[in-house]
Amino acid sequence: MKTIIFKTASSYLLPLLLLFAIFILLRGHYLPGGGFVGGLIAAIAFVIHSFANGIEKTRGIIKFHPGFLMPIGLALALIAAIAPLFTGGALMTGLWFENPVPVIGMVGSALFFDIGVFLVVVGVTLTIIFTISETI
């Protein structure tokens, strides 16, 4: 859409929303939120940007096909899930670092898992919306 107003607003919204998305992701273990909603917000940020500036521009920002985020996220989640297997533990057994990390709190495999979820959700949402917008 060719509107200066929207275009301008969207370029400021993008970093803000991404920040918010990561915020939601990281605090999910303590308060409502988490990888899924966080990922959705991040995706929405890009979608809004693409509505305003066209998909090509948004693609330029992401630098690769968003679908590629899916295997990356899946791989991350998978690694987090099966890491315990290498030490003889059951699938998805929580592995935790000894001490809490500042800001984030306790860091463990669950966090990496959630980040995997986050990436997958971003990849999925963007793939779907971009594909359909392109073929309209």
Added chain:
Amino acid sequence: MTEISIAILSTLGAVFIFLAAVGVVRMPDLYLRISVTTKAATLGIGLILIAAAFYFNDLSITSRVLAIILFMLLTAPVGAHMLGRASYFTGVKMWKNSEYDDLKGKYHPKTHVLSSEEEPDDVKKKV
């Protein structure tokens, strides 16, 4: 003291929202409805959110409330603009008592280019 300010803020907020609600029903055309609701609702929500900030009296919550308000102030008018513009394109009519329509004929129907030309006075006429 806090309680009273919360009560006042939330009442005002609710009333503004109520006004917006009545407005959206009562206003005779789409543009007026957009016009009414954007501000009434934004203001009303802002007030209620501030009431909440007062209530919790916590820095992180206050800052979050401010972030929401900021965000709404940023997006509400943009949304209104987009919807208004798109509606005009699709030929949503203005209220019969409307006085001017400077936008008439300025959109190129195919390319959606909006020109800035001022039309001759004889063309400019009441709707």
Added chain:
Amino acid sequence: MELLLVIIIGLLYAAGIYMMLRRSLVKLIIGLILLGNGANLLIFLLGRIVKGKPPIIDDASYVLAEIYADPVPQALILTAIVISFGLQAFAIILIKRAYKVVKTDDLDEMNATDEDL
């Protein structure tokens, strides 16, 4: 409150079914979505509803002490919602593709595969 919710759930199921029985592919998908919503609410209600006590442990404590809402149905619904989203997204795109190749939204014209080819 449960009574009202029960009625709404029944209504959602009924509406979902009714929409599935229309001839329009779009309505069919809407029907399926309504049905999904009904099922989600059903899980929610049957996990027994509790007002205003989200299952979040507050800053000071280590366990959920007082009466809290059952977190299990919530987790189930979350999963179900997300999964249905994936399925719905696909189904919605299917509408588009179907329109492209069959040139209609009318389900009655999509029955060639039941004929003997």
Added chain:
Amino acid sequence: MSLYEYLYYIILPLLAISILIIFVRFLKGPTLSDRVVSLDLIITTGIGIIAIYSIHTNQPTFLDIAMILALIAFLGTVAFSYYLEKREKND
């Protein structure tokens, strides 16, 4: 009447009634744009309800939902506008 009762028995119903009124516009239309306006306003009002409810239940976490509502309401409006323009173009 305590603040809680006030919020619960006056403000919350007032907001709910507002939604009901807006919903009338949604039902009446007549154009899709009107419905989008009312949808947007319903969500906005929803944010108000959430804020009041978070006070009532003393759960500040609900405010985050408000944030997401605001964000997504915007997305919805944008998408509908996008749709309206696209559709017009294809006619």
Added chain:
Amino acid sequence: MIKTKLLSNMLLAIIWVSLTGNFSAEGFVFGFLLSYILLWLISTSRRDDKYFTRGPKIIAFFFFFIYELVKANLQVAYDVMTPRYYMKPGIIRIPLTAKTDLEITLLANLITLTPGTLSLDVSDDKKVLYVHAMYVSDKEAFIHSIKNGFERKLLEILR
């Protein structure tokens, strides 16, 4: 350029800190790093942003604006609640002094948020703003009030 980036970065870090409510040094450092990465991720070489340099001024303008918003609402409220319509709506063409995208956008948004006005669109050559207004008793006076009111004040702050 570097300065602009740094400032945006700082601002985002501050927003992060207020979002999380964690006003400690670590929180800030983390927010700073995070926004640094984000800015790096979303940056394109063509960008030339001045938004973040104007941060504080914008916040000041924000409070001025709240006042206008309340005023606007009261006026509309009256019209909504009373049975008769007092309005004379119309779409008005307003020539712009504002030049940059940011100026135009802010102006348009502010106009939308003020009494009975709604920015419908900006012409593609950025010379004209089309505004839908509820009360246009006198067209020239209306254009003048916009240009002298919001636009001037805004440009003062921005430039």
Added chain:
Amino acid sequence: MLLSVLSGFLLAACLPVIGKQIKGNLSILLSALPVILFIYFLSFIPGVANGETYHFTYNWVPQLGINFDFHLDGLSLLFTLLITGIGSLVFIYTSAYLKGHVYLDRFYGYLAMFMSSMLGLVLSDNIITLFIFWELTSISSFFLIGFNNDSEASRKSSLLALGITGFGGLFLLAGMILLGYVTGSYSIVELMGQTELIHNHPYFVLILFLVFMGAFTKSAQFPFHFWLPGAMKAPTPVSTYLHSATMVKAGIYLLARFTPVLGNHEYWNTTLIIIGGVTMLYAAIHAVFRLDLKGILAYSTISALGVLVFLIGLGTDDALLAASVFILVHALYKATLFLVTGIIDHETGTRDVSQLSGLNKVMLPVGIAAILAAISNAGIPPSFGFLGKDLIYEATLHYGDWAIVLTVAAVLTNICLLFAGFLAGIKPFLGKLPQKYEKLHLPSPLMYVPPMILAGLGIVFGVLPMIIDSPLIKPVAAAILNTSPDFHLALWHGWSVVLLLSTITIGGGLGLYFILKPSEGLLAKATRFEPISPMSIILRCTRIFESTAKGVTNVLQNGYLRYYVISILTFLSVLLAYKIFKGIDLYVNFGKLTEITLYEAIVLAIMAVSIVFTVFTRSRLVAVAAMGIIGYSICLIFLFYSAPDLAMTQFSIDTLTVILFVLVLYNLPKYLKLSDTGSRVRDGMLALIFGGLISLLTLEVLNEPLEREISAYYAENAYTLAKGKNVVNVILVDFRGADTMVEIIVLSIAAIGVFSLLKLRLKSIEKE
């Protein structure tokens, strides 16, 4: 022994590989297998003659007690000798008959497979193994009948044959299983010891019925006989081997085998006498009117099979002895006649008996074989056939009150059979040789020697019955009777009623032969009754069945999705309603319900209206938007009832769904076709009933107390063990993290699906 049974399969399995090499003159080498087997089985004669039986056990599926338990007694020995003996001759004959045929290797493969199956059938003591071999004979027969598969008639006949025999086979299977269930054993030898138990068991009639169905279909008894004439589409060696000498006798074998188990019971005897009697008469009369040599032989074979069933049905010692003899008699002369027919067909190119005469002049050895066989068939002394016929009359004459009726039936049958035999065996060879056949010459000895051997045996056994009397026939009768009978075969029994009957038969048959001249007109007269023949009736039933099948399938599988949905929901609703109203004590515990508040009621009211609006609005977009409102209302409900995570997710997903819809809908055409009021009312009723049932069910479940063991555990341990305070999220990423893992995979797949659905365009070469 296992090897001897399975060797045919091995040979068949090797043939596709080595087939190319043996197609030429080497094919006769394959005959070595049946010859060796024949000799091998001959070696059992002395032992069997002494009343010994041999038992061989090879484990196969001991779990079920299904093993290769081979039991060799007189009965099985007779059959193995027939199978391998006639088999040897047929193998030899084939090497000349189908010389140079492209698919000769296949043919031998099927033949070998058949031979093995047949051997397995007659040797098995285990009734399940017996059934397995039984089915294998049907399958081999299917392939052999359809050997000339370019011809549609061949394909049809083979399907028909397989249809009938397969159909019966399944009954037999059920019967065998039932026998096993009743007695706890699958061994025939053991079953013989439990006759009393079986006879008195409530399932006895059922068992009889099932076994009979198997035997009758296989042995082409009325009314299942009609597949056999069709089976004559097969090359002549097949007709010889399968459809006269061996396979069709499997049913006879089965009945004989089960006589000690199931026989000696009123139902057994009556049924067999009636079915056998009807078959022998019906088919014999039919044989008279045929023109096609093979047709004549087919019907006379059916008739002969009827005679055998009839005899087994009589069940007396005499009758069973007669049956034992007649099996051999028939095998010898009928195989000869078939082989001869094959030669005639091969040389003259026709099988129309009205066109054939005087062939003796060009192929005398063949004629001799044929005439000898016809004599044996006619029961003219001193042939072996005479001996057989005498025994039959002996049996009928001594069958109490019904003796006269039965004897008359037997005589009539034999007259017709005699006629048929003369028609096939004598008519072509005597008389004037048509000019067109003058240049014919004798075929390869490989073709005419086998029938000569068989026909010769038919006379030798008649003259010297002692050769086979105690070594072969006696043990057969012993096996059928399960006792040791005392008798001797002899050509001459002195002047008796039996001799009179024989004379009448021969006289009648000869008379008929000279009066009736086979012609088209005669055939046409006979075929007038075709529409009421069992074949027509059964085929008509099949057609009705098929069109019903088509109708039912088309009605069920009508292509309209909504009817599929309706059928599912009706099914579910009926079951639910039945179970809810019948099994549940309906009540509502109001004390447990929470209060109703105004704002929630408003939200729910809005939701209800939106639902109705979604359903009834005419615009798809408005429906989608209304669906959005439904979603937002649900979001608020989640919020009110302590589910912030859910509210967030529901809200975001709902909006995304609406957006997707919007993006997809923009180019869809207006939907105009509205369904009629009737169907809308019907759908509405169904929907409301279903929704109502779900509501009712929900209310009832709400009355029950809910155990909270699991959520209590989560509440306890979410922070202490899983280090998270948002219990829902802890469940999602930890307690039930596997769900979430799967969930994101679902999303990824959906995204890939969307991507390929919209982007993938097949090039025309890639479309399939």
Added chain:
Amino acid sequence: MSNPYIILPIISQLFTAILLMFFWTQKNTQKAISVIMSLVTLGISVWLLTIVLKNGIHVTQAGSWEAPFGITFIADPLSSLMVLLTSLAGLAVSIFSVGSVRNARVRFGYFPIFHFLLMGLNGAFLTGDIFNLYVWFEIIIISSFVLITLGGEKAQIEGSIKYVTMNLLASAIFLTAIAILYGLVGSLNMADLSIKVANLENRGLVNVTAILFFVGFGIKSAVFPLHFWLPASYHTPPPAISAIFGGLLTKVGVYALLRVFTLIFVPDEFMINLISWVAGLTILTGCIGALIQNNIRKVFSYLIVGHIGYMIAGLGMFTEAALIGTVFYLIHDIIVKTNLFMVSGLIFKIKGTFSMRNLGGLYKEYPKLSLLMAIPIFSLVGIPPLSGFWAKLFWVESGFAIENFMLVAFIIAGSFLTLFVMAKLWAEVFWKDGDKLPKKINVKYFWELKPLKRTAMVFPIVFLSLISLYIGLGADHVIQLSTIIGKQLMDTTPYIEAVLGPINESQP
């Protein structure tokens, strides 16, 4: 016995799928990865079944949360067997895909989705949690949706709409059933449910819930009158996809029915009658439908329905022997149906059509291939002693034992119809003179393919044919295995104790 590695069949498929996504555009790499990893998974599955048979049931609790609090994965003989069968069929179809799936489809995610589907199947078999089962079902559904529509041809779309609708409806019903079950007992672990449901006093509600599960799984396994989607859709996608659908997908429904109706809801008399009637009518509709079809894939599709009826009949008789029969048939059916759909693909490649009217002469032109194809065709019929035969012994005997003659009659009738249908198919496709039949343009015929591709299409058929020969001729081993499983289906105590630990005496 606790063993965290029992989930390896799932993990290895997931790993494969993710790996394939990284090689999105490299079709040859994808093919190689798919085949190699299918082999690896097969190895893992063999190992799994071996240890389960040797040491008893193996369990792992995801997240190390003791049952019933976490999600239990459990490898009992039945689930390990299903995993093994999935891996066998998976390997065959993977190789077959190398030869038969078009590059365009490979470039749009065929192989990743295929492995996701296999992962979903393995997950469904190995999980011990009812909601987790739902989730795996969704994986199966979504990946099958994508596969069935991959290419987006008209027939595919039309078929898939029915497929999608019915599966989503089934999911909704399944989810409803889970909701009610949770609302009644507050648990999701199947072993735990087994105990808790048995202890529930309100049997009426339990029965209603059972109905919901029955219908939900019934749709998925395509029983009458819930099956209509199957004949409408299974013949539409490319043959490799049909093969995996025909072989495995409906059997997941059967598996779920077996699991739920032995472990959680032990059928009462009403349920037994219901299942029996449904089974009988399923056999009849399926086989009758097959009788009148001309498209060979539709013939096979209808036969899937009919033969699902057999397996359900085994459940309906609810005796140990009948269940043994069902398990045996399950083994046979997965292998043979997968094979048959591959055979149909091969026939299509050779002749360019699926229609019997236009097919013919195969026996003349490709005698050895025809004989090869005869193996699955006649195995399906159950010509003794081929693999389809043995299960019928168990069912017929059970039917007589419990005096359910109706089911015996249906099974016999079904066998006869199958025999006739397949013989007709043989006569039409292989025997009929094929010289005069029309040739299609724009189709790349079998003989034009590269030798590697031809091998890739023929080898898996050989592979599965050998397996079905083994099932038939070496029936003893398979029966031993089925007997172990059938026993455990009737006596669920080992299953429950493996998950929850020894049950104390106070619980009934």
